Amino acid sequence: MLERAELVRSADPEQFNELVGQLNASIKAASDRQRQKLEYLKAYQLSFSGRFDLGIEAAKTLFENSTDIETKVQAGSLIVNSYAATRDFSEGLRYLNQMIGLVDEVGDPEIRHHAWAAAGSISNHVGQYEQGIRYADLMLADSPSARTSCFAGALRMEAFYNMGQLSGRETEVRTIIDECVGAGEPLFANYVRAYHARLMADRGDRNGAIVLLSQHLDEVEATKYPRVIGEVYATLAEAYLAAGDYEAADRFARGVMRHATAMASSAPLVTAHRVLYESALQRGNNAAALAHHINYFDANSAYLNEVKARALVYEQVLGETREKNQTIELLNRENQVLQLREEASALATRNTQLAIALLAVLLGTIAFWAWRTKRSQVKFQRLAETDALTGVSNRMDFSRRAEQALAYCSKDGEEVGLVMFDLDEFKSINDRFGHATGDWVLQEVAKVCSDICRKNDRFGRLGGEEFAFLLVGCDLPSSVALAQACRKRIAAIDTTSTGHAFAVTASFGVSGTRASGYDFLTLLSRADDALYQAKHAGRDRVRTHGLEADTTTVAAN
Ligand SMILES: Nc1nc2c(ncn2[C@@H]2O[C@H](COP(=O)(O)OP(=O)(O)OP(=O)(O)O)[C@@H](O)[C@H]2O)c(=O)[nH]1
Secondary structure, three states: OHHHHHHHOOOOHHHHHHHHHHHHHOHHHOOHHHHHHHHHHHHHHHHHOOOHHHHHHHHHHHHHHOOOHHHHHHHHHHHHHHHHHOOOHHHHHHHHHHHHOOHHHOOOHHHHHHHHHHHHHHHHHOOOHHHHHHHHHHHHOOOOOHHHHHHHHHHHHHHHHHOOOOOOOHHHHHHHHHHHHHOOOHHHHHHHHHHHHHHHHHOOOHHHHHHHHHHOHHHHHHHOOHHHHHHHHHHHHHHHHHHOOHHHHHHHHHHHHHOHHHHOOOHHHHHHHHHHHHHHHHOOOHHHHHHHHHHHHHHHHHHHHHHHHHHHHHHHHHHHHHHHHHHHHHHHHHHHHHHHHHHHHHHHHHHHHHHHHHHHHHHHHHHHHHHHHHHHHHHHHHHHHEOOOOOOEOHHHHHHHHHHHHHHHHHHOOOEEEEEEEEOOHHHHHHHHOHHHHHHHHHHHHHHHHHOOOOOOEEEEEEOOEEEEEEEOOOHHHHHHHHHHHHHHHHOOOOHHHOOOOOOOEEEEEEEHHHHOOOHHHHHHHHHHHHHHHHHOOOOOEEEOHHHHHHHOEOOO
């Protein structure tokens, strides 16, 4: 029913009213969208029946509140048309500006075309003919129905006529008339027919023009639409005047004036006064000619003022729109600036975070490399200090540590002993059982001797098969006792795990700080002397240096 009502709304007002009545009765069953459609049709009904103020009010409510874009655009189009009909062009243009941006979102082509038709019509009304043509062309490029082609064609012709560019378009004019007739739109067919008649008269075919319009005069009058009647009558009046039929010219001119209230400040009214004036003048009725000329002058001034006023209205609304758009643009820019600022601050935060992360990575890398370097240093230092075969201090490390300990003990006179020993006949072990067995012996010796060391004692391999102890806090007898203990442990080494059974012995030389002082090299050299004596005395024994030698010598076993 809604669709049917929409279809017949302009062509069959009676059926339309009936359908709206029925729809009103069944409103309870309607969906939201259907309700809005019905509201639109009721607004249309009000405007169509001449109650424009009520129609506009209802359409405005719908335009503001409708959630359905199609109904919104339909309501907008109705507002624009109604304001144009009541000659409130400024309000019409304001609503056009609000509505026209929504048209592209409308799916139904009929509704789109209706909106563009309203836009084209009001554009022509305010003298913006190029815009009128543009809207008409949008309709023609959008697969128009015959009815839409008729509307669009009429808009184009109206614009071209008013721009003085109608000549040469006779074929197009004929086609449009045919389209309007075919679409069952006598009003528009006759409106364009008036332009056709003008074109014919312009090229000298006044009779043709008169015949064309006269043939359809009943049809024109049946439309009851003053604008069309005015155009047709004015064209006929002009044609009859040019043809010298003053009576007929006067008749049609007066016919225009019968509709004067609906035609105020219009081109047909100006034409009508001019025809009456010229007709009177041609017939020598100067008094009447003067009276008509005054009327003609007034009508022309009023018309020109109206044209100017409409152009001003357009400029004013255009200015308002620009201002509004500029404000919107300004707000958009401000928004953009705010957005950019936010982005910049987010970027700065991200940069800071990145910098912190980078720094952390850098510090981590530095720490890692520092740790690795330190570890390598420690490793190299240990390697540099350790004898690779036995794992005890090497000569260099032993000497350094011994010197440190001696320097420390020398301060408070604490006694220190130095025990040096050398394996006996070691060459013969190597020779008899091989170098690997010799190495094994060196490792075993280092192990048994390390085991008897106290916490502060130092033990090291001086080189080859030569080892030494530095005994902090040990006088000479204590040092000799440790040497003896060590000698016994060496002699007790069980070599059978090497596959050979042989004896391992060592000869010991002992020196002490009480007799030799705290100089390491002196102590070492004196222990070495004692060791030499031990070797000389038959090996596997302990000897002390110097005077103490006889008292502390302990024989082997
Ligand atoms: N297997 C092994 N042999 C070594 C090592 N360092 C030195 N030697 C050997 O130790 C032997 C030392 O021999 P000598 O200096 O003649 O002394 P010796 O045979 O112990 O005789 P005396 O000291 O007089 O009892 C040499 O044959 C060296 O080659 C080592 O690290 N491993």
